Amino acid sequence: MIAKYSLVFFLTIMTAVLANVFRFKLNATLNRWILIISSLVLVEVQGYLFDFQHTNWMLLLFIGVSVLSFGLRGGIIGIGAAWLILYAQCRVSDLSVGLTYLLFTAGIYMLIRHIGHLQSESEDWLGKLTENSRQLNVFKEVSLSMQQTFNLDKLLQTILTSVTAGHGLGFNRAVVMLMNEQGTKLHGIMGTGPMTSEEGYAIWDRITKHKYKLMELIEIKEKEKSSSDLKLNERVKKIEIPLDEPNFLAEVLEGDTPRHLQGIRADERDRVLQMLGREFNMSELAVFPLVSQGIKVGVLLIDNPVNRKPITANGIDSVLPLANQAAIAIHQSRLYMKVEDMALKDGLTGLHNHRAFQSLLTQHWPVSGEPPIALILLDIDFFKHFNDTNGHLLGNEVLIQLADVIRGSIRKHDQAFRFGGEEFVILLPDTEEKEAVLVAELIRNRVENTSFPGGDQQPAGRLTVSLGVASSRKMPSLTPMELVDTADQALYQAKESGKNRVVC
């Protein structure tokens, strides 16, 4: 008897282990079948060893496993099979046994359903918690990053990176288009993401290799702005979409709601959509209006050209708060730039003003060993006479035209400022006096040969300027203001020695 017990315990363990060894090698359906068969094997082994004494209720194990594996249908088939086995092996056809099986099946089924319901509810909650936490974390990091800058480029890079980073909102590519001041056109400003899937996988590979975090990725993108996403940005910057013609972007801005477009074809009626499909290989995209306090700022486009993952409603919802936040940040950044511009630029000529000059002069002032800095101070000859003869309005026009001549005569790194009244100053970093004199002479010559309105009324028969040049090379111990004073003295000499000349 002990031997039989030992054998049945051993076989029970072996059946369970063998079932588990093999069932995971197969697909889900066969996995379930193996478990059912193993339970039946156990029932049969026990029956053969102990004369089918407890087979009638041991079969409940078989029925239970059938319900677990294939639900109610499995349970009903299990009851039928159990009934047949019981009849064939024990000659039992008692209805009460069948009824017991039915009640057992119903009980197990209800229990499994209840547990399944609880499990699925719990998974659902965990899924929602995970998704919302992810969005919240991204939003928190992006908000923090946005708060740290008014720089529009950095802001846009932050927005685009957070939308596209695999650990951000996970889209493959994003493009920002901003509206011009007149509100008539959308201009492509910046994009992030690959043009081909190979490019996309290379980026993804690099991110995982270095285990970059979202903030690090934003910083890297900012540093590499000129080299990253080059191909995409080359095309993005060429985008110019008129909003007075009917197109889906104008509609999105007008409707102030995001739009999801699928199945974009080469022969789309909408020309903008056709262009996006052709230039950016977009087959599906979502577009978000960027609107802040009722002011339309631009649009954000997202798509998945690498993995071709369909854009879902959940995905769109996840971008919405970010798009709203982005619109506010872009709007504020533009306002800030406008105010900054107004504070540092001369409203009449568009050149930088005296305040900007002081700040930049200090900024560029050479410290020991650095190349010298040069200044050109410029004054219009007989400007009082010009104003008295032609009036101040024409005088203003001359100032605007002169600013254009100066702008067109200086080198790439030189900067021109309106110093005050009819005086202008040009800052020439890393410049020797000789080079500065050449620039000054070029300006003088161009002014002399430019036709200014009312210029013929001047004593010399044309408008002329006098220029004083000074360089920090001559007296390295000079302070910035002393250099200005030196240039001013040179200008005075130019005026004294007959005007329309350069003196250093």
Added chain:
Amino acid sequence: MMTGFASFIIVLLFILMVLASGRFFYGRELKSRARKLSRTFHLEIPNMDYSFEQIVYFISLPTNIPSIRNASRDNLVIKLDYKSLIFPRLSGLKMYIKSEKEKILLAYLPIKDFRLPALDQILKQGKINESDYRNMSTCKLIHPATLKEINEEVYQQIQVGRKRRKPAGAADPEQRTVKAL
């Protein structure tokens, strides 16, 4: 003659054995299949790159919650999250801070979001299907080296948050083995 009690014990033993060994054999089969696939595609599972950024934190780190702020590496527990007992299927990693008094769910890493660039590429090329992908990514996730790195990363998050961190894989040599339950 067999008693009803003995039969009951046999049924119970069978169920317990199926439950107890299920996850073990599921894991073994998972690894075996992943190994075969990785050999086919010349991939080395321990060396496949992944991102920590798929980990979703439920608590803003670093936090002022004393039990998390003062947690040691011993208090950090990674638990494999299975979907079913009888038909186990790994659905993610749960990271807890466990003390004598409480157990706080700190973060979760869902398998579906655990994407690996090496696998993404061969999936795109149609060489594997989503099931093979999941198989290999799951195998990578439960690899002891991955669990060790994730443990270190989460611990770093608790200590310093998201702004500063040690370079990837720069784990403390004295750190202890990860508890994966």
